[in-house]
Amino acid sequence: MLIVARALLGVTGATLMPSTLALISNMFKDPRQRGVAISVWVTCFSVGIAVGPVLGGLLLEWFWWGSVFLLGVPVMVVLLVAAPLLLPEYRDPAAGRxxxxxxxxxxxxxxxxxxxxxxxxxxxxxxxxxxxxxxxxxxxxxxxxxxxxxxxxxxxxxxxxxxxxxxxxxxxxxxxx
Structure with a gap:
C-alpha cells in the first residue's frame, strides 16, 4: 500500500509543473505580469524543494515515520479551500479532440x-x-x-x-x- 501511495504521489506531483504553468500562462496575458508570476512560482517550488526534506527529517526525528506523509496536508487543505475561490476556470474554445x-x-x-x-x-x-x-x-x-x-x-x-x-x-x- 505504501508503494502504491508513493507511486500515486509521484504521478500527481509530476502533473503539477505543467498544469500550474498552463494556469499561469492563461491567467497572466501581459508578459511582465507573467514573468513575475513565473518568478513567484519558481521561488515557491525552490523553497519547497529545500525546506521539504528538512521538515521531513525533523518530523522523523521527533515523531513516528508516518508523520512525514502529513507534511502536505495543511497545504492541500488551503489549496482545496482557496483554489475554487481565487482561480478562474479556463477552457480553450478551440481545443481539438x-x-x-x-x-x-x-x-x-x-x-x-x-x-x-x-x-x-x-x-x-x-x-x-x-x-x-x-x-x-x-x-x-x-x-x-x-x-x-x-x-x-x-x-x-x-x-x-x-x-x-x-x-x-x-x-x-x-x-x-
Whole structure:
C-alpha cells in the first residue's frame, strides 16, 4: 500500500509543473505580469524543494515515520479551500479532440527511453538498455509520423500542412512542402 501511495504521489506531483504553468500562462496575458508570476512560482517550488526534506527529517526525528506523509496536508487543505475561490476556470474554445492512440504512442516512447537511459547509467551498454532505447526511438518516430497527419496534434512542430501549422517548422526552421 505504501508503494502504491508513493507511486500515486509521484504521478500527481509530476502533473503539477505543467498544469500550474498552463494556469499561469492563461491567467497572466501581459508578459511582465507573467514573468513575475513565473518568478513567484519558481521561488515557491525552490523553497519547497529545500525546506521539504528538512521538515521531513525533523518530523522523523521527533515523531513516528508516518508523520512525514502529513507534511502536505495543511497545504492541500488551503489549496482545496482557496483554489475554487481565487482561480478562474479556463477552457480553450478551440481545443481539438484528444487522440488516444497518440497518448499511448507517447507513453511507449518515453517509458522505454527513460528506462534505457537509466539502465545505461547503472549497467553500461547492455542488450536490455539498447533494446529499450531502440523501442523508444521506433515508437517516437511512429508518434511523430502520426502527429504530422492529425488535424489536432498533441505535438505540432509545424512540419506538416495540416492542423495549426506555420509556413516554417518551429523546430528546425525549414520550410515544409
Amino acid at each position: 484528444v487522440d488516444a492512440a497518440s497518448v499511448v504512442l507517447s507513453l511507449v516512447t518515453v517509458g522505454p527511453g527513460i528506462y534505457g537511459v537509466k539502465r545505461l547509467a547503472e549497467h553500461g551498454v547492455d542488450a536490455l538498455a539498447v533494446a529499450a532505447l531502440l523501442t523508444g526511438a521506433v515508437f517516437g518516430v511512429l508518434f511523430v509520423l502520426r502527429q504530422r497527419r492529425l488535424a489536432d496534434p498533441l505535438l505540432d512542430c509545424g512540419c506538416s500542412g495540416t492542423g495549426r501549422s506555420a509556413p516554417r517548422c518551429s523546430c528546425c526552421s525549414s520550410a515544409w512542402a
